[in-house]
Amino acid sequence: MIEHTSWEEIFAIVDTMKIDPSFYDFYNWVIEKNLKFIILSDGFQKYINRILEHNEIEVESLDILANDVDLVDNKLELTFNTPECVHGCANCKYSHVLKLKDEGYKIIYIGDGLSDILPAVELADIIYAKKNEDLANKLAGDSRLIVFETFSKIKKDIEKRFS
Numbered sequence: 717m718i719e720h721t722s723w724e725e726i727f728a729i730v731d732t733m734k735i736d737p738s739f740y741d742f743y744n745w746v747i748e749k750n751l752k753f754i755i756l757s758d759g760f761q762k763y764i765n766r767i768l769e770h771n772e773i774e775v776e777s778l779d780i781l782a783n784d785v786d787l788v789d790n791k792l793e794l795t796f797n798t799p800e801c802v803h804g805c806a807n808c809k810y811s812h813v814l815k816l817k818d819e820g821y822k823i824i825y826i827g828d829g830l831s832d833i834l835p836a837v838e839l840a841d842i843i844y845a846k847k848n849e850d851l852a853n854k855l856a857g858d859s860r861l862i863v864f865e866t867f868s869k870i871k872k873d874i875e876k877r878f879s
């Protein structure tokens with residue numbers, strides 16, 4: 717954990733981060749199709765917004781659930797999205813997805829990391845997992861699993877399934 721920092725220092729790192737180029741077309745297609753689309757992150761709202769804006773993606777049209785971070789006397793102050801989570805998640809992806817499932821949504825889960833395993837395994841109807849990452853490795857053999865490298869594959873696959 718960084719003890720002393722500033723937004724300039726944080727953004728200097730954040731501003732080097734690039735969005736997967738295949739995401740743009742996928743994202744536009746999701747908006748056009750009027751699909752409910754939510755970004756769940758273990759990260760922090762402030763720099764997620766910064767990355768998206770820096771890469772010319774409109775933050776206002778996105779539903780992002782993440783943690784929050786502030787700087788108080790140059791020290792990071794973290795606010796977790798779901799401090800009450802029984803799994804100990806900072807931002808409980810499981811509970812966010814469960815809410816949507818209870819509302820009747822079909823769950824198409826796109827993920828890569830360790831924090832995606834529980835919600836994907838327990839709640840998803842279809843799982844897109846990034847190749848060679850924890851989620852794909854852990855779910856090998858699951859009939860709902862589709863391993864992807866780019867978002868264009870996800871778009872094509874969803875179109876094929878629901879056309």
Ligand SMILES: [Zn+2]
Pocket residue numbers: 801802803804805807808809810811
């Ligand atoms: Zn949790």
